[in-house]
Amino acid sequence: MNAQAYPALAVRPMLPQDAPMLADIFRQSILDLTGDDYTGSQQEAWAAAVDNEADFAGRLARELTIIATLGGSPVGFASLEGNDKIGFLYVHPAAASQGVGTLLSDALEKIAGAQGVEKLSVEASDTASGFFATRGYVPQQRNSVQCGHEWLANTTMHKVLAKPDRVAG
Structure with a gap:
């Protein structure tokens, strides 16, 4: 059924050579999609997290990171931090509202569930909180996070x- 719902979308594991492309997706997603919820200086401070590409690549490599592709090209990525927290979930603006976030979220939830995780958490940006709420995530607390000289909620x-369904054998 997923093949019908997402005819050109696929998910694959991150490869080390993907880091520059994922840094670009991260940056473009923040700068193009979060303007209704964050100021320009907040967006710049947030996007600066990928200025040191080696550090960014290292963090992605330490987490279970998956990539969504559209026609073979990366259009989004997501990661599990530990096995019970979504660390990253970013979609390139050109692929927004095309099921990429849903595909990535479904995959992370299935992976976490298969590992016996009962509750998955995320620190959702104000831009993404509505997306997560429609997926059944319940707000627990508001946070203020410092990025450079800026504070983001x-x-x-x-x-x-x-x-997970258990198959009797």
Whole structure:
């Protein structure tokens, strides 16, 4: 059924050579999609997290990072921090509202659930909190996070995952 819903979308693991492309997706997503919720200086401070590409690549490599591709080209990525927290979930603006975030979220929830995780958390930006709420994530607390000289608000949200079906054998 997913093949019908997402005819050109696919998910694959991150490869080390993907880091520059993922840094670009991260930067473009912030600068193009969050302007209704954050000031220009907040966006710049947030996007600066990828200025040191080696550090960014190292963080992605330490997490379980997956990439969504559209026609074979990366258009988004997401990661599990530990096994119970979404660390990253970013979609390139050109692919926004095309099911990329849903595909990535579904994959992370299935991976976490298969690892026995009962509750998945995310620190959702004000831009992304509505997306997560529609997926069943419940707000727990508001946060202020310092990025450079700027403070950004986000919301810690949790979702209780469905228990994986057990096959009797």
